[in-house]
Structures are given as C-alpha cells and as structure tokens.
Amino acid sequence: MLPRDYPDSPPTVQETGGRIPPNFHQYGDRTLCLGAPVEVWRRFKADPRLVTFVETLVVEYLYGYAYFEKHGEMPFGELSHGANGIREYYQDLFNTDDVQIVLSLLKLMADGTYRGHHVCPCGSGKILRRCHGASMLDLLKQQSKERFIRDATNVLYSLKESEMKDFDWSLLPKALKKELDEMAREQAKREKCA
Ligand SMILES: [Zn+2]
Secondary structure (H helix, E strand, O other): OOOOOOOOOOOOOOOOOOOOOOOOOOOOOOEOOOOOHHHHHHHHHHHOOOOHHHHHHHHHHHHHHHHHHHHOOOOOOOOOOHHHHHHHHHHHHHHOOHHHHHHHHHHHHOOEEEEEEEOOOOOOOOEHOOOOOHHHHHHHHHHHHHHHHHHHHHHHHHHOHHHHHHHHHHHHOOOHHHHOOOOOOOHHHHHHHO
C-alpha cells in the first residue's frame, strides 16, 4: 500500500496469500515488519523507487521467511520486534552494548544539538566528527527530530528492570523528559485526591 505522502514515507506491505503466520514479524495491522523502522526509512530514502523497495526490503523479508520455514532460524541474525529491535538497531549501528551511549547519541539528534566539534558522549574523548558523528550525520539526513524522540521512547521501553535502577533520566530527549514529568505530575495529583 502506498501512503498518501509517498515518496516521503515508505509503502507498507501485506501478504494476502495467508502463507506467513501472523506471529512472524508483522505489526498489529498485519503489515509486514521489514526491519527496524529507522533502517527501513534509511534504505527507502536512499532510493525511493517502488521497484527497488520490492527488490531489496520485500525480497529480503520473503527470503528470510522461506529460510526460517526451512531451518527454523533467520539467515541474518534476527532483529527482535518493536522496542528491542530499535534498541538492537542502534546498538549495532553505534557499535556499543551500552544503552546509555545509544540514548545520549539519540538525545543529540532528537534535541537538534549535534555539533561536530563537541566531545562525543561515548567516552572515547574524541570530538563527534571523528567518532560517532559520521553515522549520526547520515541518520540526521534520513529522519526528523520527532522520529528520534519516538526511537528514544522505544529504547526507554526496552530497558530491563535492572537497567532502570540507576537510570539517568537526563539522557532522554528534552521533549520526552518533559512529557514523562507531566505524566508523573498528573499521576501524583490523582493519587493525592484518592
Ligand atoms: Zn563516540
């Protein structure tokens, strides 16, 4: 299906033959989950023609399913769904297991505060331009601040209880932090009244 704003947004795909079971990488509306949304966008933006979209993302998905059916596992290593998939995508891209580093880099993109000459928050001591900056600049071309905020929200949802224990809330994008603070205030108000 083509979105109204195609080619600004990528098409969505549904398999209508009933061959692929609903629990295999699909969203709630049965459209196929072709990969982490940010990665689908990145590859779609690189060449938004329908033929390329089908030949790369859709064919890879179908190949993945055929392989899975035969061998019981995914050929490329499986990105899990939803929040975890987005977290894994950024951890792979930024080459780190540390979710705090992922969030601090996402924050720069979501807040619009990327500056090449600032020190990279990954702890390398290098400036951004000589460190994680290259992959960030590439991403900044692909999607809007709002989408980085949404991705950071997903990464937040992927955190395990142990990671929440001494979580540094200042790592979150400003807009998200504000929203969560408001929710907490509302919650406190309700609890006070009751
Ligand atoms: Zn870095």
